[in-house]
Amino acid sequence: METVHTLELRNVTKKMKGKNVVDHLSFEVRKGEIFGLLGPNGAGKTTTIRMIVGLISMNGGEILVNGLDIRKNYEKAMEQIGAIVENPQMYDYLTGYKNLMQYARIMPGVTRKRIDEVVKLVELEQAIHKKVKTYSLGMRQRLGVAQALLHRPSLLILDEPTNGLDPQGMHDLRNYMRTLADQGTSIVVSSHILAEMELMCDRVAVIQHGKLIRIDNVTNVTDQAQARVHFLIEGGLPEAKLLLSEYAPEKAVEVSGKELIIEASTSQEIADINKRLIEAGFLVYGIQLKKKTLEERFLEMTGKGGGVNEVSIAGQ
Amino acid sequence: MKFLSLVSNEWIKIFSRTRTWVFIALPILIVLGVAIYGKVTADEDVKSNWKQEVTEQNKELKSQIAEAKKDNSPKFVAESLENEYRQNQYALKNEISPYETTSWKFMKDMAPISSLLGLFVIVVASDIVAGEFAKGTIKMLLIRPYSRWKILLSKLIATLAFAFFLWVILVAATWLFGSIFYGFGGMDQPYLSVTDGKIHEKLISEYVLANMGLEFIEFAVTVFLAFMVSTLFYSSSVAIGISLFLTFAGNALVLFISSKSWAKYTLFPNMDLTQYLDEGLQVVKGMSLSFSLGMLAIYSALFLIITFAVFQKRDVKA
Known part of the structure; x- marks a missing residue:
């Protein structure tokens, strides 16, 4: 029934x-x-x-x-x-x-x-x-x-x-x-x-x-998969970005202020990225795991102004 | 389900407004005031020497008639003066004093107060739908498990009941104060009227009872009209304004269109049903009581159909 x-x-x-x-x-x-x-x-x-x-x-x-x-x-x-x-x-x-x-x-x-x-x-x-x-x-x-x-x-x-x-x-x-x-x-x-x-x-x-x-x-909104890692770095952000892109070419890397933002990763990956940054001579002041808020996702969805098909259905 | 509860809700809302109590108290106070004033200022000399008074009045009337004919005033002006003159003559001959006041005579004299009541009824009827749209409370009401027509019908019934209530209060107050100040009784008191130049002797009590009935029909039609305006407009002040304008300007309009052949098919000449009670003097020719009642029934049905059709379909965005 x-x-x-x-x-x-x-x-x-x-x-x-x-x-x-x-x-x-x-x-x-x-x-x-x-x-x-x-x-x-x-x-x-x-x-x-x-x-x-x-x-x-x-x-x-x-x-x-x-x-x-x-x-x-x-x-x-x-x-x-x-x-x-x-x-x-x-x-x-x-x-x-x-x-x-x-x-x-x-x-x-x-x-x-x-x-x-x-x-x-x-x-x-x-x-x-x-x-x-x-x-x-x-x-x-x-x-x-x-x-x-x-x-x-x-x-x-x-x-x-x-x-x-x-x-x-x-x-x-x-x-x-x-x-x-x-x-x-x-x-x-x-x-x-x-x-x-x-x-x-x-x-x-x-x-x-x-x-x-x-x-x-x-609840999906708060999933690990939707989280992003912020690295707070002193100097040379473009170079650092290049380094991360080489390390994980499938992931989007963004620069925002003094922060380098990369999509969610496992703990191991975060440790690896940190190690690479330090080895390359960057000073890492902080590492933060930030969850993507509904607001950010909402802006992503509506900002594209596209129809239903164009919006990726992440987290499902 | 519980339709009567809808009606009692509306009734409670009407009586929770301060203005409603003013509408009830004001006519009572006016009637009381007029009764006291009439009693205090009653000229006992005139009352006992009424024949002399009426004779003098007739002298005055005669010159007025002559003047009206000379000035080319509308025909009905001279006609109504002449009727008055003949009534006076009849009164003198048959010893029917127009200065004798009883409770029933008082009720007849107070009949014009009903137009004040008409005004109050218009305010309530105009506000009962438009007011809820203006305040936004209508949506809280329309999301209840009742079809829209039931909600509208409950408002119409409550308004009619309120009109009836006001009218009963007025009738009771005039009878009571009239009786207290001028004595109980007077049901057999005659009064004079003129139809087609002929003088009739009628009972005042008959006149009063017929007048009350006809006035209530006028009230009902006024309610239907104001109720329609109330449903068509979102603002209660606009609805009240339009209804008042239509009702009062309508009467003035009658004079302008009175000579037209279609005048008798318009609403307003038919709204004054008491014109058939005496005088026999109509502004618009070719109408009778049954004709007017028929026209009013047609107009009422039209108003109600428009009201319910619009209300049923309307998207509520208030």
Whole structure:
């Protein structure tokens, strides 16, 4: 039997002003997974999210939530989704609690006990009976998370959830997300901030110009194979570079400031390179192993501006 | 699923706004103020010597009629003056004092307040959809497990219920204050009206009841119009402005187009249903109550179809 994914997009396309803002986008999100949508502003992340929650219509393709086509079973599909789309705008003339009551009333199975539970989870007990207009951006964001979690959705969608959160708030949010995912909730997060995605996601889909560039496991990013070795050297960098190229012609060598950078190697290789540099009379002040960040790889991928085929799928 | 919860959510939102309480309190205060003012300034002399007063009025009216005919004013000006003159004569002959105030007479006199209520209803109806788009709260609502038409229908029902509520408050307040200040009773008090130059004697209570019913229909159509404008525009102030302009400028417009043969098929001449209650004096000719009700039904259906079609299809980027 085919496994039913919590969320599945098949060739989803959205046209705006004659242009494909989202272009034949396909991916699936597994149960209990935190899935990131990464891309620069205007890449189509928010449009994609708005199509999933039914705020924007599709021009083509299908979206399935736990196997339910959102166009054919809209209400059933939406029951399983909790979402924050961009900033969570709440009724600022109501208290936080009354805002939650608004949603509790119209969702199945939300009791007062559940509301209290969620309020405690997002640590808004102190302010919940104050009007939302007195809330800080971070408090609004947390109230947004609370409304999204109320009905225990199996799919949680967070569009740029860390906007306006302080470092503590971001840390807390990551913890909630991990706890929920461990309990089986699937989470889709969008962001243009790479460091965040690296910290919170299991897999990341890179989107540009509405197209899927690639999907990566975040753990791959930190693989040894993606690491690079930096040698800090005094003087004669071009000569040193030549020396390394002779030693390992298959590897790319770069010069950056006083550093010589070479792609990841085994410990033995690093020792060998060091020995050669010293023997050739270079003074080595330091050796550092640096992991390639998601950011660097992201820039590599999107900077080429090429299609999917041109991007090498390293680390897989 | 729980459609009524959607309606009660809207109801709660309406009543959580400060302005709503102003909309409720203001008509009550005005009615109370007018009742007290009328009581305090009531001229007992005029009341007992009303025949003399009415006779003097008629002298004045006679010269005004002559003047209107000389100035070539529109025909209906002279006509309405003449009607008033004849009513006075009838009153003198049959001893029906126009200065006798009862609670029902008070209710009849306070009928124009309903246009103030119309204004409040327009504000609420214009804001209920556009306001949520402007603030961005609409997307938090539309991601719930309800088809869009259900969400829109819940807003429409809540607005109509609010209009009905305001109207009940006004009717209750005028009756109560009228009764307190002018005495209970008066259901059998007659009043005069003129249709096609003939004088009719009718019961004020009948007039008041018919007037209330017709006004509520006008309210409903106003709600449909403002609701459509609210759905078509993203900003609530723009929606309120347009709806108010249409409603009030519409009445002025009627005068300009009144001579055109198609005038009776436009919305605004049909919006004033109370024109059929008395006077028999219509700005646009060739219309009847059933004709107007029919036209209003057609316009209402049109407004609602546009509203729901647009709302169903719209991409929400707020």
